[in-house]
Amino acid sequence: MSAIPIADDVLDPAVEVLTLRDVADRLDRSVSRVQQALRDGQLLAVRRKGELLVPAMFLTDENEVVKGLTGTITVLVDSGYSPSEILRWLFTSDDSLPGTPIEALRGDRGREVKRRAQALAF
Incomplete structure (x- = not known):
């Protein structure tokens, strides 16, 4: 079994996070299925005070993973980005979106976010 990739805690302390x-x-x-989702790159986690935590914005109000998040993570991993760099990018404000990429994904602007992620590879 491979280890769960853990991002540095690059999140603003105000960003809501959830335990596994x-x-x-x-x-x-199950928690083991969430751990597998982390290993598979479907979600990202940080460690705070010894506990693995996932940004709450990665889940919708309907309790699903935000549409387009997994694909965006995959594109960025394939482009050589580390989990910490991906988290930083997802939560950094971009005036041209407007907002952050994770907000854009949550707002059904996934195509634009994925296009920008693909452009980062070049």
């Missing part, structure tokens, strides 16, 4: 148990409960999965 909270994510599992919201997605109606």
